[in-house]
Amino acid sequence: MRYLPKSPSDREAMLADIGAKSIDDLFSTVPAEYRLSRDLNVPRQHGEQEVIEHFKAFAEKNALGYASFLGAGAYRHYRPVLIDTVVSRGEFLTSYTPYQPEIAQGTLQALFEFQTMICELTGMEISNASMYDGSTGAAEAVMMAVRVTGRNGAVVARTVHPEYREVLTTYAQHQSIPKTEVDYDPATGRVDLAKLDAAITDDTACVLIQSPNFFGTIEDVAAIAEIAHKKGALLIVSIAEAVSLGIVKPPTEADIVAMEAQSFGVPVGYGGPYCGVIACKEKFLRQMPGRLAGETKDMDGKRGFVLTLSTREQHIRREKATSNICTNQSLVALMVTVFLTVYGKGLKELGEQNLAKAHYAAQTIGGTGKVLFGGAPRFNEFVLQGSKTAEVANAALLQKKIVGGLPLEKFYPELGPNASLWCATELTTRAQIDAAAEVLK
Amino acid sequence: MGDKFVGTPKKASVHVNQNEDLIFEKSSPGKKAYRLSELDVPAVDAAALLGDAVRTDLGVMPELSEIEIVRHFTRLSTWNYAIDLGMFPLGSCTMKYNGRVNELVARLEGLAEAHPYQPESLSQGVLEIMQVLSDSLLDITGMDSITLQPAAGAHGEFTGILLVRAYHESKGNPRKKILIPDSAHGTNPATAAVVGYQVQNLKSNAEGMVDLAELEKLVDEDTAALMLTNPSTIGVFESEIHKIADILHAKGALLYMDGANMNALVGKVRPGDFGVDVMHLNLHKTFSTPHGGGGPGSGPVACKKILEPFLPTPVLATKTDGTLTLDYNRPQSVGRVRAWYGNFGMFIRALAYILANGPDGLRQTTEDAVLNANYLRAKLEDVFDLPFKTASMHEVVFSDKLQAKNGVKTGDMGKRLLDYGFHAYTVSFPLIVAGAMMIEPTESESREELDLLVDALRQIAREAEENPELVKTAPHTTRLRRLDETTAARKPILRWKAPAASTPLTPDTAAKEW
Numbered sequence: 001m002r003y004l005p006k007s008p009s010d011r012e013a014m015l016a017d018i019g020a021k022s023i024d025d026l027f028s029t030v031p032a033e034y035r036l037s038r039d040l041n042v043p044r045q046h047g048e049q050e051v052i053e054h055f056k057a058f059a060e061k062n063a064l065g066y067a068s069f070l071g072a073g074a075y076r077h078y079r080p081v082l083i084d085t086v087v088s089r090g091e092f093l094t095s096y097t098p099y100q101p102e103i104a105q106g107t108l109q110a111l112f113e114f115q116t117m118i119c120e121l122t123g124m125e126i127s128n129a130s131m132y133d134g135s136t137g138a139a140e141a142v143m144m145a146v147r148v149t150g151r152n153g154a155v156v157a158r159t160v161h162p163e164y165r166e167v168l169t170t171y172a173q174h175q176s177i178p179k180t181e182v183d184y185d186p187a188t189g190r191v192d193l194a195k196l197d198a199a200i201t202d203d204t205a206c207v208l209i210q211s212p213n214f215f216g217t218i219e220d221v222a223a224i225a226e227i228a229h230k231k232g233a234l235l236i237v238s239i240a241e242a243v244s245l246g247i248v249k250p251p252t253e254a255d256i257v258a259m260e261a262q263s264f265g266v267p268v269g270y271g272g273p274y275c276g277v278i279a280c281k282e283k284f285l286r287q288m289p290g291r292l293a294g295e296t297k298d299m300d301g302k303r304g305f306v307l308t309l310s311t312r313e314q315h316i317r318r319e320k321a322t323s324n325i326c327t328n329q330s331l332v333a334l335m336v337t338v339f340l341t342v343y344g345k346g347l348k349e350l351g352e353q354n355l356a357k358a359h360y361a362a363q364t365i366g367g368t369g370k371v372l373f374g375g376a377p378r379f380n381e382f383v384l385q386g387s388k389t390a391e392v393a394n395a396a397l398l399q400k401k402i403v404g405g406l407p408l409e410k411f412y413p414e415l416g417p418n419a420s421l422w423c424a425t426e427l428t429t430r431a432q433i434d435a436a437a438e439v440l441k
Numbered sequence: 442m443g444d445k446f447v448g449t450p451k452k453a454s455v456h457v458n459q460n461e462d463l464i465f466e467k468s469s470p471g472k473k474a475y476r477l478s479e480l481d482v483p484a485v486d487a488a489a490l491l492g493d494a495v496r497t498d499l500g501v502m503p504e505l506s507e508i509e510i511v512r513h514f515t516r517l518s519t520w521n522y523a524i525d526l527g528m529f530p531l532g533s534c535t536m537k538y539n540g541r542v543n544e545l546v547a548r549l550e551g552l553a554e555a556h557p558y559q560p561e562s563l564s565q566g567v568l569e570i571m572q573v574l575s576d577s578l579l580d581i582t583g584m585d586s587i588t589l590q591p592a593a594g595a596h597g598e599f600t601g602i603l604l605v606r607a608y609h610e611s612k613g614n615p616r617k618k619i620l621i622p623d624s625a626h627g628t629n630p631a632t633a634a635v636v637g638y639q640v641q642n643l644k645s646n647a648e649g650m651v652d653l654a655e656l657e658k659l660v661d662e663d664t665a666a667l668m669l670t671n672p673s674t675i676g677v678f679e680s681e682i683h684k685i686a687d688i689l690h691a692k693g694a695l696l697y698m699d700g701a702n703m704n705a706l707v708g709k710v711r712p713g714d715f716g717v718d719v720m721h722l723n724l725h726k727t728f729s730t731p732h733g734g735g736g737p738g739s740g741p742v743a744c745k746k747i748l749e750p751f752l753p754t755p756v757l758a759t760k761t762d763g764t765l766t767l768d769y770n771r772p773q774s775v776g777r778v779r780a781w782y783g784n785f786g787m788f789i790r791a792l793a794y795i796l797a798n799g800p801d802g803l804r805q806t807t808e809d810a811v812l813n814a815n816y817l818r819a820k821l822e823d824v825f826d827l828p829f830k831t832a833s834m835h836e837v838v839f840s841d842k843l844q845a846k847n848g849v850k851t852g853d854m855g856k857r858l859l860d861y862g863f864h865a866y867t868v869s870f871p872l873i874v875a876g877a878m879m880i881e882p883t884e885s886e887s888r889e890e891l892d893l894l895v896d897a898l899r900q901i902a903r904e905a906e907e908n909p910e911l912v913k914t915a916p917h918t919t920r921l922r923r924l925d926e927t928t929a930a931r932k933p934i935l936r937w938k939a940p941a942a943s944t945p946l947t948p949d950t951a952a953k954e955w
Contacts, residue, residue: 001797001798001801001802001805001806002797003538003540003797003798003802003806003884003885004802004805004806004809004884004885005885005886005887005890006809006887006888010887010888011809011812013888014812014813014816014888015812017816017819017820018812018815018816018818018819019819020815023808023811023812026808026811026812026815026832026834027709027710027811027834028832029677029678029680029831029832029834030678030680030709030710031680031682031683031715034682034683034710034711034714034715035709035710036708036709036710036711036714039708039800039801039804040577040580040581040707040708040800040803040804041576041580041800042576042577042580042581042795042799042800042803043573043577043795043796043799044799044800045796045797045798045799045800045801045802046796046797046799048542048797050796051542051546051793051796051797052542052545052546054796055546055549055552055570055789055793056549057566058551058552058566058567058569058570059549059550059551059552059566060551060566061551061565061566061569062551062552062555062559062563062564062565062566062567063551063555063556063559063560063563063564064550064551066559066563068556068559070556070558070559072558073780074556074557074558074781076554076556078478080474080475082474082507082510082511082514084548085511086511086514086515086518087733088544089514089515089518090523090524090525090526091518091519091520091521091522091523091525091526092518092521092523092733092734093523093525093539093544093731093733094523094524094525094539094731094732094733095521095522095523095524095732095733095734096529096531096534096536096732096734096735096864097732097734097735097736098734098735100522100855100856100859100864100865101921101924102856102859102916102919102920102921102922102923102924103520103521103522103859103864103916103919104520104521104522104734105517105520105521105920105921106517106518106519106520106521106734107517107521107734107735109461109463109517109520110514110517112463112935112936112937113463113464113465113937115935115936116463116465116501116936116937117502119936120499120500120501120502121499121502125936126933126935126936127935127936129735130736132592132593132596132737132779133592133779133780134780135777135779135780136592136596136778136779161780163777163780163781164780166776166777167776167777167778167779167780169776169777170603170753170775170776170777170778171635171778173776174603174606174635174636174637175635175637176637218491218494245496246496246499247487247491247495247496248491248494248495248496249491249493249494249495249496250496267548267553267554267786268553268554268555268556268557269547269552269553269554269555269785269786270552270555270556270557270564270567270781270782270785270786271557271780271781271782271783271785272592272737272779272781272782272783272784272785272786272787273592273736273737273739273784273785273786273787285933285935291735292933292935293935294929294930294933294934294935295929295934295935295937296924296925296926296928296929296934297924297925297928298921298922298923298924298925299914299922299923299924299925300921300922302921302922304921304924305924306924306926306929308926308929308930308933308935309930309933310930311930313627314595314627314628314630314631315626315627315628316627317627317631318627318630318631318640319630319631319633319634319640320634321627321631321634323631323635324595324598324599324628324631324632324634324635325593325595325596326593326594326595326627326628327592327593327594327595327725327735327736327737327738328735328736329736329737330733330734330735330736330737331731331733331734331735331736331737332733332736332737334733334734338510338514340502340503341464341474341503341505341510341513342474342475342507342510343474343475343502344468344473344474344499344502344503344504344505345499345502345503345504346473346475346477347499347502348496348499349477350477351487351496352484352485352487353477353480355485355487355490355491356480356482356483356484356485357482359482359485359490360482360483377490377491377492377494378490394560398560398563403556403559403560403563406558426477426478429481430481430482431481433482
């Protein structure tokens with residue numbers, strides 16, 4: 001086997017050094033009846049070329065060469081070449097969690113830069129070094145708010161990504177955290193503020209919203225914050241489309257931001273790995289889950305970085321930890337850091353291109369039906385109320401190698417079978433938009 | 442390096458490395474590392490479209506050119522130790538070689554660009570990858586059903602214990618407590634707490650193994666499960682595992698296995714055959730997906746038939762026409778634990794590893810991993826204390842007892858290994874061994890690299906006798922020396938600020954919400 005660096009004579013010599021007759025001697029503590037006496041039923045050993053051919057065959061059974069208007073929490077953006085150049089370096093790819101900071105300063109400094117940029121973009125004071133993804137990050141943020149406030153309930157906007165809400169339900173079910181969902185205003189697609197106000201009680205720990213929300217609409221964060229804070233609840237803002245932060249005002253009124261940073265240079269990759277992050281006001285630091293990189297000095301006074309405040313974490317506090325989370329998404333956070341370094345202040349220009357493409361798409365594709373929720377600003381997604389069912393429309397689009405918008409009836413039955421969620425980014429071309437509109441006409 | 446060593450390190454020598462500031466300190470206005478494609482639709486006025494919601498300021502976001510960015514990250518990379526540079530003797534972490542073909546296939550366009558909501562008819566390739574990986578993992582573990590959704594090991598534990606709870610609830614009583622040995626990973630008790638269980642500590646016996654009499658005493662109708670690592674965290678197979686399972690099952694409790702040490706078992710022994718009801722795997726350990734400086738991981742959960750109805754949604758299924766589909770109609774499911782289907786990019790890499798190995802390679806891998814650990818044990822047991830003499834599997838746990846007499850602790854010797862060109866072993870874990878030095882070589886180390894580690898550790902043991910101060914103040918040759926972790930935690934600086942504004946949080950503000 002080509003990954004194993006031992007010759008048959010190495011193995012024999014090592015067994016002799018150990019004083020074992022055969023390799024089976026080393027498995028003597030395993031009761032005989034449990035030893036597997038056959039080959040595993042897994043594919044046979046493949047040469048490197050065969051492995052590649054195998055996966056090329058898998059890849060060809062997927063959508064290849066299709067134009068896509070799918071977003072809904074997983075966004076196609078251009079990934080600068082430098083991202084893979086950097087994350088392919090063995091020193092990043094094959095390093096361990098930086099528990100030995102003297103030989104992990106590369107990872108630690110990059111995480112510190114990541115945290116700084118996330119703070120800058122979200123308007124929060126501190127950020128962790130990443131979480132699994134946006135969905136679990138939002139659930140962890142809710143549990144964090146429960147710890148901070150000593151209250152129990154969560155009020156959740158129905159315009160939060162449906163799968164994020166499902167994950168929250170799973171996380172909350174054994175924590176006795178009652179969850180109330182608040183509807184949206186049918187005219188704007190934004191959280192219904194009157195209903196929100198009514199849903200918050202004295203036991204509400206937090207309000208969870210998403211902005212831009214699942215319909216692509218930008219919520220009135222300031223107004224929502226005022227309602228939540230008036231009743232002593234924290235406001236958590238989930239951000240699924242991180243590129244919006246280049247051009248959309250950050251949710252500075254929030255107490256906690258739970259975001260998905262996939263848009264910043266991470267492949268859509270059939271849903272993962274992605275890069276969740278929690279950022280918040282510094283006064284909540286001790287209740288923040290996940291790893292944190294912090295600045296310090298070495299014995300000679302030189303600046304360096306370490307993982308810090310681990311007394312919140314499971315390997316120290318065990319069942320009293322802030323969360324059972326252990327890993328972060330370091331390498332994905334590094335992709336994000338490289339992306340943000342390449343674009344830097346140019347995120348504004350990137351945001352503007354997204355706005356322009358989505359605006360054109362909403363006019364052109366929207367012209368074949370009706371664009372819902374016109375009463376509020378949008379980023380790069382819009383809801384089309386089509387003239388045909390989304391299923392019929394998408395089948396016709398597929399004939400032209402176009403993947404149309406996401407049918408919404410499954411998540412929002414009240415919108416009916418014709419509603420679908422469309423996304424256009426800087427990668428979407430005018431020709432693709434025009435072609436889709438032509439099919440839908 | 443003469444004055445810094447008692448002997449001569451064979452693996453490492455000091456070389457120049459580059460200084461590099463934070464990216465923000467290198468930024469200057471007007472530089473750019475990107476150029477967008479020409480806009481092919483009419484430009485828009487962001488302020489007009491967004492109104493009050495428009496952003497005007499991007500603060501300290503950096504402005505640099507491409508060459509500066511390449512150098513920045515390349516310089517940072519050279520400050521890291523990595524598998525590609527040498528061995529990580531880290532116990533319990535399974536730092537094995539990460540095959541490069543895995544990275545190549547994970548980047549194939551049809552896979553890396555697959556959207557999680559694209560139609561199933563255009564997703565058969567990705568679903569097949571999930572299917573072949575699932576089938577392989579099921580045969581490797583000897584279990585009946587699997588979910589690939591959990592994003593990491595601890596997330597897998599969470600999912601597994603949710604299944605346990607749902608199972609007991611379906612019998613009318615979720616039960617109250619989870620038993621956890623004192624040798625367990627910290628994630629185990631944290632997980633039990635998150636799923637709403639009380640943690641009951643199970644003391645290990647004199648050999649560091651599960652104490653059957655103690656277990657028998659503690660297991661009752663309130664026990665939901667035992668969370669067990671096998672081989673245990675001292676690297677020893679629980680030979681009486683079948684009795685452990687029997688004791689639990691007799692009271693209706695389940696056996697959860699933490700699969701962190703699966704690298705000792707693949708192709709040789711199957712947890713499903715020795716009574717395990719549910720377990721997680723760490724694809725980033727056993728199946729070689731890269732650790733990447735701390736993630737992403739992936740933590741599939743495999744279970745017996747009795748737990749299958751409770752698996753997270755969706756579940757992979759085959760339609761009557763033979764095509765694959767995602768089944769969301771699962772009324773007894775515990776729900777979703779993550780958006781979409783899990784860390785798919787890690788599934789590709791793990792399957793590429795399985796394909797590169799085949800059944801023969803996987804078995805040889807396990808045998809080599811166990812051979813390597815026993816070789817290190819044989820070569821080092823005369824210089825370090827071995828608290829448990831039971832036969833080792835894939836890792837060996839020594840203690841610092843002999844060196845502590847001179848004031849040299851496990852942490853000091855771990856740091857000293859950095860000077861010899863290695864990563865530290867796992868320090869002070871498991872907690873049942875005072876001054877633990879936990880070493881897991883994995884199969885990826887040649888006899889030559891193992892001999893270098895043996896040489897380094899023997900030299901360190903000698904230094905502990907002859908010049909303990911040298912070890913206690915290590916490392917001496919790294920880019921930075923020991924870092925002040927106490928100040929880092931007391932006065933946290935968690936982001937960069939422009940110099941004038943750079944003040945640490947005060948202890949008051951940081952402690953306020955403790």
